[in-house]
Structure formats: structure tokens, C-alpha cells
Amino acid sequence: MNKSERTAIEPRREENYSEWYLQVIKAADLAENSEVRGCMVIKPWGFAIWENIRINLDRMFKETGHQNAYFPIFIPLHFFEKEAEHIEGFAKECAVVTHSRLETNEQGKLEPSGELTEPYIVRPTSETIIGASFARWVNSYRDLPLLINQWANIVRWEMRTRLFLRTTEFLWQEGHTVHETEEDAMIETLRMLDIYAKFAQEYLAIPAIKGEKTESEKFPGAVNTYCIEAMMQDKKALQCGTSHFLGQNFARASNIRFQNREGEFQYAWTTSWGVSTRLIGALIMTHSDDNGLVLPPKIAPAHIAIIPIYRNEQEREMVLQLANKLNNELRQAEFEGIPIITELDDRYLTSSERNWYWIKKGIPLRIEIGPRDIPTHSVIIFRRDENPKDKHRVMIDEVLKYCKTTLEEMQNHIFQKAKEFREQNTVKIDNKEEFYRYFTPKNAEEPEIHGGFAHSHWCGNPLCEEKIKEELKVTIRCIPLEAEKEEGKCIYCGQPSSQRAIFAKAY
Ligand SMILES: [Zn+2]
Incomplete structure (x- = not known):
């Protein structure tokens, strides 16, 4: 586009991408910040996009045998303590309810009163509270699989928030399923990942890469976390959805046991999976231009x-x-x-x-x-x-x-355009110097314009991953599922590696 040509959104993408993002939201009247720090107001045009996401995903969940249910927003503290990794992962961003009422004090001011004997956590995710119900619902192998989804709001006390991408309260769906065997649970985990990728492609026109998270990036308490990752127009990655194979970790924590075909009691295998209003952020950043929002017709209100x-x-x-x-x-x-x-x-x-x-x-x-x-x-x-x-x-x-x-x-057309953009900004890199150059800003005034996705070898050592993160702010977005196995040398330490990972800066 000609430099002198006026655009509806100022600044343009190339001038200041993060400010451009906020201006697109404002110009399209999708959402606004609220009086509650970190919490957004989703306005009708933005909410209508969410409703379209919900209607279509909900249909896809039901077509694969899932049912909707609803569980409490409050989780007793001791439920959370049962899964050690889980509490560690969420402890620093929990909203905690400690009182049950307000009273007027001697100065005439309202203050909390009626301290609870046990605090409640406002759900940051519902594995533990849903697990308590599942423990009652599952008794025999005949009760399995149990395939439940919940549409709900979630609270994670975030310090740095951005509309749709990271907010203290957000809307999402969380699927929670229980299975008889490890194999069944793994099939479910990957089936839902496929549904997310298909939905992203067919409705949001977002080409998403399916992959597995490394140990350091997985969901707290999960055995394996799978994700779909997409490239935004500033060449950063955005995680658009996750599906977790939980093994028997949460079944143990919540005592979800059943009588198997041999008549013995055993712990069940569980999964959980979710996408959130973050998808609207992905939609905006993948397709919009310097004149504002661009919507794929199938998701447009x-x-x-x-x-x-x-x-x-x-x-x-x-x-x-x-x-x-x-x-x-x-x-x-x-x-x-x-x-x-x-x-x-x-x-x-x-x-x-x-x-x-x-x-x-x-x-x-x-x-x-x-x-x-x-x-x-x-x-x-x-x-x-x-x-x-x-x-x-x-x-x-x-x-x-x-x-x-x-x-x-x-x-x-919108999908193809996004796919081409990703392909143009994806490279295989086998040389450490080149890798560092790729992720270093070319120009001090454009610190956000750099690199893209690098497919490089990684030995599997978390230390190499950590060093790269520390030095470049680049993380392993995922080990792609649909990539060929290939011998090579770790981009950081040079040790043997059997596969490439996708490295990128991310939201
Ligand atoms: Zn290494």
C-alpha cells in the first residue's frame, strides 16, 4: 500500500503492531476495558463472534458424543491441594474467596465479615471440582467413557492483560472426559485436538499447526499437552487451543475409580481440553489490515x-x-x-x-x-x-x-493468505549463529518485527530450551505431530536430536 494513502487504523501494523491491535478492537467496537482491572467488557459485535464460535464448536463436540453440563465457580481449597503440580501451576494467579458477607463497621464503612472456615478458589480451570462429581458418577466400566463439556467463565489473576489475549476473567469451554484405558484417553485427547485444528481452519480461516508441548510448557498436572499454534501477522506464535492427556493423575487426586471388566477397582484415565475468547484475538491478529477488522464469512456476525x-x-x-x-x-x-x-x-x-x-x-x-x-x-x-x-x-x-x-x-481466500504468510515466514535453521540472527530485531525501532517460525533440532534437554528462552525470549511452541522424524544436531548444544521443534516468540 502507498505510504501516502490514508488508512482507517492508526498506527498501521508496520508502525506499532500492538497499538494497531487495540485500535482495530476499538474501531470495530468489539470490547473495552472495564472498571475492574484486567477484566474486559465484550460488546455486542465481539460477543456475536464468540456466539458463532460457540455454536459451531458445540455442534462439533456433540457430533463426537459429548454432552454439556455445569459445575460450581468456587473450588474448595483442599480440592486443589490434592494435585501437587496443579496447585503449583495456578497458585500465583488465584482469586480467593475468604468471606461470605459485608458488615458496616464503627466508621460507617462496609467491610468483609463472616470469614469462611475454608477459603474457596474462583475456578482457574475445573479439573478438581469436576473430578469430585466424576468420582460419584463413575462406578463401573459400563459408565465409561464419560464425555462432558462445560461453557463457563474462568478467573486467572493476570498482572499484564490485553483485550482477548490475556484477561483476568475470560470465557471458554472446558472438556473433561473419563476413560477405561490409557489408549482410549489418548485417542480422545488427539481427537479433540483434531477438532480444534479443523474448526480453526474451516471457520476461523486460521492455519494451525498441531503439536505436542515440551515438559516445561505443558499444563500443570498433565502427562502430555497437545496444542494448536498459529502465526500472527507480527510473526509471533499464538497458542489457540490445548488438549491434555492427564493419565491417572487427576483420577488419583479426585478418587475416580471404577470396577473394570475383571471385577477389580482401578483408577480411570482422564483428559481435558479447552479454547477461549483468546480465539477472537487470534482472529483479529491473523486477518485484519490497516483499515480494521477482516472476518472470515463463516464466523462473521x-x-x-x-x-x-x-x-x-x-x-x-x-x-x-x-x-x-x-x-x-x-x-x-x-x-x-x-x-x-x-x-x-x-x-x-x-x-x-x-x-x-x-x-x-x-x-x-x-x-x-x-x-x-x-x-x-x-x-x-x-x-x-x-x-x-x-x-x-x-x-x-x-x-x-x-x-x-x-x-x-x-x-x-482469507485462509490461503494466512497460510502463505506463515509459509513465507517459516524456515529450517541448522546453524546456531543463523538462529540467533533470525530472532534478533533487524532494526532497533521495530523491536517486534523479527524472524518467524524456525524449525530447528532440539536434543530434548530442558536446559537448552531454557537458555534459548533466556537469551532470545524464544520458546519451543510445539513438537509438530505431522512432521517427519529426522536425525540432526540440537541448535543450542549440538547433541544428537531425532526431530525438529518449532521455535518462535509467542503471546
Ligand atoms: Zn541441546
Whole structure:
């Protein structure tokens, strides 16, 4: 894009990526900071995106045999103490409830009263409280598998927060399942990882890499943690979802035992998996541009803005008649099984103001209808994935077909674009010096623009991983599942390695 060309979002991505991110959220009116430090208010356009995420994922969970349930937001402290690694992992970010009421003191001020005999933790994740129910629900191998999901809010007391990416309270889903055998639990863990990757690709248009976390990055208390990782436009990685194989650790902690086929009691095998409102952050940072939000049509809260343009009452009647006709026609249509949602924007604003309003909100298509279009039996259509000035003149009879085809095409185009960007910024590196150069800012004024994903060998020693993190702020995002095994030498210490890991800076 020409430097002198004005963009709707200031600063641009290349000028200040993190500020650009916040300005896109503001311009699209997705969310705002609240009076409660670190907690966000999700506004209607942002929440509608979350609802679309929820509806589609929920359907995918149910298609694979899961049911929804709901468990308490409070977890008794002693539940948490049962799994040592788990408490250690979450202890520093827990909100703790210690009192049950307020009383007015002698100075006339309200203060907490009624101290609880045992404090409650506001759930940072629900393995332990759900485990207590599962211990009652599971008695025999006939009760298994038990496949439960919960849509809920979570609290993790974060010191540094960013809208959608890291907030003290956030929304998520957490799946919790119980299995008869280790093998069944592992199949479930990987099945859910596949669902996350498929959802990210097909709905969010985010190409995600499936992989396994290293020991130091795994979920506290898990045996293995698997994840999907995606590249944002600043070339940093964002973890978009995780699926944990918990072995028998949480079954032991919560006493989830069952009578097996031999009539003996044994501990069950469990899994947990989750994605959160962080996915909206991923969506923004993967696709949006210097004019604001860009939404893949399949996840957009609305698909087409119809913008009537007129100068007087006579034109108004004529233009609105056509606008209403097209609106009704489009609203009864679908693309890829999704009902088309339209917004007829007849507000008392200039056409430019209305156009830019929808550009910044990321609506996929805009249809302009003016008095001069009527004699030509055509309208002007704009695509959000093109330059805002690029017009397509479409005959009125063809509008419906054009919109359906274009929405499908855009979904695919947005995905391909993100995939190409990742591929262009991914390299294999086998030389330590080159590795260090790759992750060092090229220019002191652009400290965030650097490197990308490096596929490099790692010997498996946590010390090498730690050193790289310390020296470069680069972590192993995952050991990719779909990569070939290959002999090589650790990028840090030179010891033999049997596989490459993905190294990157991350959110
Ligand atoms: Zn090493």
C-alpha cells in the first residue's frame, strides 16, 4: 500500500503492531476495558463472534458424543491441594474467596465479615471440582467413557492483560472426559485436538499447526499437552487451543475409580481440553489490515451491508424499494449451510461514513445502491478482502448468486493468505549463529518485527530450551505431530536430536 494513502487504523501494523491491535478492537467496537482491572467488557459485535464460535464448536463436540453440563465457580481449597503440580501451576494467579458477607463497621464503612472456615478458589480451570462429581458418577466400566463439556467463565489473576489475549476473567469451554484405558484417553485427547485444528481452519480461516508441548510448557498436572499454534501477522506464535492427556493423575487426586471388566477397582484415565475468547484475538491478529477488522464469512456476525444512497425524497423511495427487495432476497439465502445475515444501513450519515463503519467492523461484503444504478439494473459490490476502492458492478438478477459464491471464495481466500504468510515466514535453521540472527530485531525501532517460525533440532534437554528462552525470549511452541522424524544436531548444544521443534516468540 502507498505510504501516502490514508488508512482507517492508526498506527498501521508496520508502525506499532500492538497499538494497531487495540485500535482495530476499538474501531470495530468489539470490547473495552472495564472498571475492574484486567477484566474486559465484550460488546455486542465481539460477543456475536464468540456466539458463532460457540455454536459451531458445540455442534462439533456433540457430533463426537459429548454432552454439556455445569459445575460450581468456587473450588474448595483442599480440592486443589490434592494435585501437587496443579496447585503449583495456578497458585500465583488465584482469586480467593475468604468471606461470605459485608458488615458496616464503627466508621460507617462496609467491610468483609463472616470469614469462611475454608477459603474457596474462583475456578482457574475445573479439573478438581469436576473430578469430585466424576468420582460419584463413575462406578463401573459400563459408565465409561464419560464425555462432558462445560461453557463457563474462568478467573486467572493476570498482572499484564490485553483485550482477548490475556484477561483476568475470560470465557471458554472446558472438556473433561473419563476413560477405561490409557489408549482410549489418548485417542480422545488427539481427537479433540483434531477438532480444534479443523474448526480453526474451516471457520476461523486460521492455519494451525498441531503439536505436542515440551515438559516445561505443558499444563500443570498433565502427562502430555497437545496444542494448536498459529502465526500472527507480527510473526509471533499464538497458542489457540490445548488438549491434555492427564493419565491417572487427576483420577488419583479426585478418587475416580471404577470396577473394570475383571471385577477389580482401578483408577480411570482422564483428559481435558479447552479454547477461549483468546480465539477472537487470534482472529483479529491473523486477518485484519490497516483499515480494521477482516472476518472470515463463516464466523462473521453479519455478511452483507446494504447501503442505500439518495439525495431527495423521490430518489429515496426508488432506492429503498430496490434495497428492501435485495435485502429480503439475500436474507432467505444461505452459503455453505449458513443463513446469510444482512444489515440494511439507512442511517442519516454520508455513504462514505457508512461504508467505513462497516469496513472497520469487517463485514465481508458491502452493496451500494444509488439512483444512477437503477436504470442500469445493477449495483456496486465491495469485498472486504480487497482494496476498499475496488468495485464490482453486478447485475441485480445476479446479486444473490454473486454474494453466495463470493462469500465462499472469500472464506477460502482469507485462509490461503494466512497460510502463505506463515509459509513465507517459516524456515529450517541448522546453524546456531543463523538462529540467533533470525530472532534478533533487524532494526532497533521495530523491536517486534523479527524472524518467524524456525524449525530447528532440539536434543530434548530442558536446559537448552531454557537458555534459548533466556537469551532470545524464544520458546519451543510445539513438537509438530505431522512432521517427519529426522536425525540432526540440537541448535543450542549440538547433541544428537531425532526431530525438529518449532521455535518462535509467542503471546
Ligand atoms: Zn541441546
